[in-house]
Amino acid sequence: MTGTFVGMPSFPAFPAFPEAAREAVGDGVLRANLRHATHTIRDKRARAVAELADWDRLRAAGKAVKDHTLRHLDRYLLQLEESVTAAGGTVHWAADADEANRIVTGLVLATGHREVVKVKSMATQEIGLNEALEAAGIAAYETDLAELIVQLGHDRPSHILVPAIHRNRAEIREIFAAEMGRWGRPAPDGLGDDPRELAEAARLHLREKFLRAKVAVSGANFMVAETGTMVVFESEGNGRMCLTLPETLISVVGIEKVVPTFRDLEIFLQTLPRSSTAERMNPYTTMWTGLGPSRGADGDGPSAFHLVLLDNGRTDTLADEVGRQALRCIRCSACLNVCPVYERAGGHAYGSVYPGPIGAILSPQLRGTGSEIDASLPYASTLCGACYEVCPVAIDIPEVLVHLRERVAQGGPVTREGVRVRIRPAHGHTAERAAMRAARLLLDRPAALRAGERLLARARRLRPRRLPGPGRAWTDARDLPELPPEPFRDWWARERGGRA
Amino acid sequence: MRAALFVTCVNDALYPRTGIAVVRLLERLGVGVDFPAAQSCCGQPQYNTGYRRESEPLLRRTAAAFAGYPYVVTPSGSCAAMVRAHYPRIARLAEQEGRGSGLVAQAEDLVPRVYELTEFLVDVLGVTDVGAYFPHAVTYHPSCHGLRGLGLGDRPRRLLAAVKGLDLVELPGAEECCGFGGTFAVKNPDVSAAMGTDKIDSAVGTGADVLCGADNSCLAHLGGILHRRGDAMRALHLAEILASTEEEPLR
């Protein structure tokens, strides 16, 4: 199969955020699509959340459950393995993307089938599973509507929940009309861009795949340690089809998705749908426990279940006291929808399947800060705090951003593959570091500061229109403020007390 | 009552009018104002850009300059938020890393005494009508650090609403960031300018004459866009509006 969606490479060669964002900022259609979509969903979410009088307590409870689980992650993962195994499933451990891809590819090949249907999953995108499967001659079909649009459009997802958020109806119609026929049932003749028509075309196209496929690959929103239960939340029902029809079900799940008890789900059943789709409850919640009593035996549900537990940088992230809170994330995407930077830059600028504020703190931790894109992500924020305010598990994203900036600018201790190492500052920060140091030296010497301020005041008639050096970018879009005739200190000395 | 003015480095060098306005306003309300000259910058640019260690001496300086004052008032929400939200952490890490003996105590002593201007007026002095006069249509942009960092709530808007002659116009999307973000404006100039331009479009769309804010950094960014575009609207710090009276109107 050619031209299918190519997954993320694990070490990205993406341009730094500012460059990638420049393109999006200049794309009027993209900006309009993003603005419309994010504003609609954020307003709806605010209304859905406001309905719950105990939202703050739910948020605190979700945070507490996740923190507790992360603190005892080893214990709960072993318990989970035991429960899943006892229920007839098989558990595999994958340290990184390559290992996970190898395991899944091997499992699919062993079935003798060369097609899989996929439930939308961030973990499989993170590891580039579709690409790995393709290399092994296996066709992977995305069945989530938005993922389908992305896959058919030879595109990359740009949002956690709505991967095709950057596309409008007309663009989607074009993609369906041109591409569907190459992978299966073609789009009906004369397809219009009415959302109902588009959804119906996708339904018919996908139905064929559901009924044919013998292997399905999914992720999971939660895994319950005490029972071994996997949980998938979804809106369209395509996931339910994939999770019940095929013979073999393979789930690839990040190790941070475990919760201790079934009862803990009570919290997230309320907070996740409201935060992500602004629904009181998600339309489809599919839960399965190993093969379960009714699975396989009576032809209902898969006859083989494999769980691939994915680390891929998570244990290293867990070792960081400040940064580990990113692992609480339940991928609701609320932070994307309120982020003013995401709204202008679009999801692709983040160079990862995790865009927006959570991507800005997760990617540089999972992948390290070695690449240009990962070193620029912690700076892709104004620290306005809207993401923290909206997060249903209270991840203090601005705090982690500043923490990671420190790592980029000054270097410091990190854990890589389980080993504590000191990293050096990222490239290109030498001049900035010198400037920060010089500024601090000046600011820490009142006499020098005062002299500098007077010099500035004396230069006021010059008022340049453009600044040189790094300040240039400022004066590209903005004029400099008019310089005052004297600094405040001098006014004070003259008018009040004669001392300063 | 006496209070120390923490004017902040940006206001000292670029916006002395704001500092002067705070002095006039507080004196008019019966508060004696001191200006400890040893003060400088709170260290926010360094800290927020990832140079935590460079912010430590400025923390020490700020804490020392304001030692002993029961009230430290600043016309900058972001500098107040820097002290309140980050000084304890910076001090703790400095001590852990062997650089800052006594720094935690200094930081913790300072934190509860620092007030953003509108907090000081509303919470400490208990006034919302400060006797100001400003006969213009004004729209208010609540900067993020004041809004979410400090939780200023409607204090600034209550103060503005009580100003005689002032017509307070709602700013659509007020709670959205203006795109300044300290060094963000330099590191991500395109996104920053796009955000600022959207903010200015909504502000100009209100038909107000004045865009008011309580943080001159955001106002420098927004005012810079207004000026470049040649819009008639002007950006003005809240303190200057509150300092304006019928006898001594703001020019």
Ligand code: SF4
């Ligand atoms: S960081 Fe919080 S708001 Fe963002 S996707 Fe994760 S859980 Fe949702």
